[in-house]
Amino acid sequence: AQSVSQHNHHVILSEAASLELGCNYSYGGTVNLFWYVQYPGQHLQLLLKYFSGDPLVKGIKGFEAEFIKSKFSFNLRKPSVQWSDTAEYFCAVNLYGGSQGNLIFGKGTKLSVKP
């Protein structure tokens, strides 16, 4: 069965530190890839997505992610985090062209940014 792995359960950083959150998926076919963020007490919001084209995707709030097909990875990065980035981050995969429309989510990574 297809799955999404997020390697870090909880990441703690100081403000201005660089961030990289890992995401790997297991599926040999074409996929669409997403990063969602859930701020405390709020609902999931889309950070960025990759459907096709340039594998380096830029999203909102200074986030970017790189799709590396050979590694089945879609890692999320931000050069300098802020306290307001404290949230839970979810990587998700959608199987392109399948009859199912569902997203397969990773378990999430909690990011705590110390001021």
Next chain:
Amino acid sequence: NAGVMQNPRHLVRRRGQEARLRCSPMKGHSHVYWYRQLPEEGLKFMVYLQKENIIDESGMPKERFSAEFPKEGPSILRIQQVVRGDSAAYFCASSPGQTTDTQYFGPGTRLTVL
């Protein structure tokens, strides 16, 4: 430009009661998805519906759970005879039309079963 609406936001039920969760998709969206988030877990797909049709219910428990998306009105996720293990956050998402479109999520309904 209202987003995906879910109600109630919090729902408390005793074991054996029924829970009804409602989801109104974004304007112009005809696809609705339900997900469940258990504590310390990511979201798990439950069911995917279009108007008056269930497209994929592969994530739905075989018993007690049902979903509908009528021609008029919100999508409803119904849980009969709730048990403590049903306690979770239930999220609805909607998308415009293609199965690979971006899904936009609602705020969720947090169900607590006493």
